[in-house]
Amino acid sequence: MQAVDVAVVGGGVVGTATAMALLERYPGLEVAVLEKEDHLAAHQTGHNSGVIHSGLYYRPGSLKARTCTSGRDSLYNFCGEHGIAHERCGKIVVATSDAEIPALDALEQRGRENGLQGLERLDARGVRNYEPHGAGIAGLFVPQTGIVDYVAVTEAYGAVIRSHGGRVLTSCRVEQVTRQQGGFVLGTSQGDLSCRWLINCAGLQSDILARLCGIATDVRIIPFRGEYYVVDPLRRGLVKNLIYPVPDPAFPFLGVHFTRMIDGKLEAGPNAVLAFKREGYQRFSFSLRDSLEMLMFAGFRRLARRYWRVGLQEYRRSFSKGLFVRDLKRLVPELDRDDVRRGGAGVRAQAVDSEGRLLDDFCLLDGDGMIHVLNAPSPAATASISIGRTIAGHAAELFALESGVAATAAVSGRTPFP
Numbered sequence: 001m002q003a004v005d006v007a008v009v010g011g012g013v014v015g016t017a018t019a020m021a022l023l024e025r026y027p028g029l030e031v032a033v034l035e036k037e038d039h040l041a042a043h044q045t046g047h048n049s050g051v052i053h054s055g056l057y058y059r060p061g062s063l064k065a066r067t068c069t070s071g072r073d074s075l076y077n078f079c080g081e082h083g084i085a086h087e088r089c090g091k092i093v094v095a096t097s098d099a100e101i102p103a104l105d106a107l108e109q110r111g112r113e114n115g116l117q118g119l120e121r122l123d124a125r126g127v128r129n130y131e132p133h134g135a136g137i138a139g140l141f142v143p144q145t146g147i148v149d150y151v152a153v154t155e156a157y158g159a160v161i162r163s164h165g166g167r168v169l170t171s172c173r174v175e176q177v178t179r180q181q182g183g184f185v186l187g188t189s190q191g192d193l194s195c196r197w198l199i200n201c202a203g204l205q206s207d208i209l210a211r212l213c214g215i216a217t218d219v220r221i222i223p224f225r226g227e228y229y230v231v232d233p234l235r236r237g238l239v240k241n242l243i244y245p246v247p248d249p250a251f252p253f254l255g256v257h258f259t260r261m262i263d264g265k266l267e268a269g270p271n272a273v274l275a276f277k278r279e280g281y282q283r284f285s286f287s288l289r290d291s292l293e294m295l296m297f298a299g300f301r302r303l304a305r306r307y308w309r310v311g312l313q314e315y316r317r318s319f320s321k322g323l324f325v326r327d328l329k330r331l332v333p334e335l336d337r338d339d340v341r342r343g344g345a346g347v348r349a350q351a352v353d354s355e356g357r358l359l360d361d362f363c364l365l366d367g368d369g370m371i372h373v374l375n376a377p378s379p380a381a382t383a384s385i386s387i388g389r390t391i392a393g394h395a396a397e398l399f400a401l402e403s404g405v406a407a408t409a410a411v412s413g414r415t416p417f418p
Contacts, residue, residue: 004030004167006395007186007195009174009209011035012045013150013381014373015201016157016168017388023164025392026401031166032195033158034188036173036205041154043279044203045381047346049228049259049267052076052086052146053379056093057247057254060113063362063390068379069115071386072144078385079148082156085262086148091242094127094136096330100246101138107246108140118143133238135333145242147262150381157384169193174202177213183369184213197399199391200372204278204349210365210372217365218354219374220297223278223290223347226270227318229328230343231258235335236266243331254378256327268328268340272348273314281345283318302356351375362387364394371395 008019011033019033035042052072058065079086095104111119122130122139130141158168169190176187183196202209207221231238244257259267276294277287294300304311317323325337351359351374363375371391380387395401 001185001192001194002032003194004032005195006031006197006199007184007193008033008199008201010201010203010206011037011040011154011158011168011170012043012201012203013041013154013157013384014203014376014387015199016040016154016161017384018199018201018391019166019388020157020160020164021385021388021392022395023161023166025389025396027164029401031161032193033161033166033168034172034174034186034193035168035170036189038171040158040168040170041151044346044349045154046151047281047344048150048378048381049270050147050149050261051242051259051382052088052148053382054091054111054116054142054144055114055379056107056111056116056142058110058114058379059360060110062360063387064360064379064383065114067362067383067386067390071379071383074385075148075153075382076146078156079153084148084152084156086146087262088144088146089241089260090130090141090143091145091244092122092127092130092134092136092139092141093244093246094134094139094331095246096136098137103246103249104138104140106249111140111142116142116144131240131243133332133334134243135331147242147260149262153381153384174209174212177209179214196369197395198370199395200370201376203376204347206349206372206374207351210374213367213370213372215365215367215370215372217374218299219351219359219363219365220294220299221278221349221374222294222300222303222352223275223280224272224350225275225280225283225345225347226272227283227345228267228269228343229321229324229340231266231268231335232339232341235339236260236264238332238334238339239266245331256324258328258331267343269324269343270346271314271317271324273318274311275347278349279347281347297352297354299352299354299356303352303358306356348377349375350377364391366398369399371398
């Protein structure tokens with residue numbers, strides 16, 4: 001049986017960043033990342049918009065705000081050091097009606113409270129200076145926003161893990177967790193693996209893994225699919241960089257927007273529709289198990305009663321290209337229906353509690369020898385280095401890593417870290 005000190009379950013950007021942080025902090029630690037797919041970044045990380053977020057939207061003082069601000073700068077530095085294509089291009093958030101001005105004011109104030117420098121308030125002419133084809137009676141330019149390929153970032157994290165002596169095990173699904181003296185035995189698709197400590201970064205499967213570990217929690221993952229359109233290459237000139245609407249503060253989704261990708265493509269979206277399969281990237285993807293589990297959860301039923309009208313509107317837009325384009329035209333009026341075609345989709349692992357509340361901040365839950373990351377929504381990719389270091393620091397305290405690894409090193413003959 002293979003054995004490691006720490007098993008990190010989940011090979012997305014948060015799981016790999018956490019493993020990387022552990023190995024950089026504790027060189028003597030034996031760490032393995034377990035990913036059930038045959039490659040890293042297979043799910044949320046590999047299906048997002050590729051935006052490096054500024055930290056504009058998040059409640060000041062929240063874990064999201066703190067880790068996004070520091071993680072953003074760390075990510076830019078990491079990409080520069082490792083030769084990963086990226087660009088700090090900035091974005092504009094535009095108000096298209098007088099009713100949106102108060103929310104834009106609040107957004108600007110929040111950004112300043114989060115330490116963003118160089119925010120520029122725009123009138124209609126200022127909006128057109130940044131985006132000549134964009135619409136808006138007012139706007140906010142945010143210079144810290146950028147773009148990157150998060151699959152490339154995650155693969156680079158994996159390379160760092162390996163260079164520090166860690167393991168990255170793909171096609172390694174965790175099927176059973178058994179507690180034993182001094183740790184756990186993980187029954188995986190590649191055989192048993194023993195570990196002293198377990199960190200759950202399994203994203204869309206994180207609550208299932210937590211229950212498999214015997215963790216009692218009222219938090220469940222509800223999957224929301226975000227669908228994108230791709231703008232025709234001949235019409236990419238309609239958008240220079242990124243154009244966002246003023247978001248509805250009642251929801252953790254930013255609304256359909258335009259994003260220039262690092263490879264030059266221009267995406268429009270996403271919407272946010274309920275998915276009936278945790279990893280359901282097609283409109284008709286369906287899992288009976290996932291759907292029944294969701295319907296039996298009281299928190300989901302409360303959520304559905306509260307927001308069914310919004311959900312219905314999102315489904316209408318999902319099946320109607322015309323409605324989707326209508327909303328996009330609010331930001332870029334020159335866009336026509338024939339200028340876009342359906343693109344890919346991502347599925348967001350949205351944590352919901354038993355009262356039907358959408359968890360807005362990162363959610364970490366401790367167990368005996370375990371840490372479970374039960375909510376890591378956007379800006380988790382942007383904040384990955386910072387959130388990884390935060391989890392590693394929490395693990396050091398919770399697991400007493402310094403003394404634990406030193407004791408293991410004394411028995412095995414390994415050189416303990418300082």
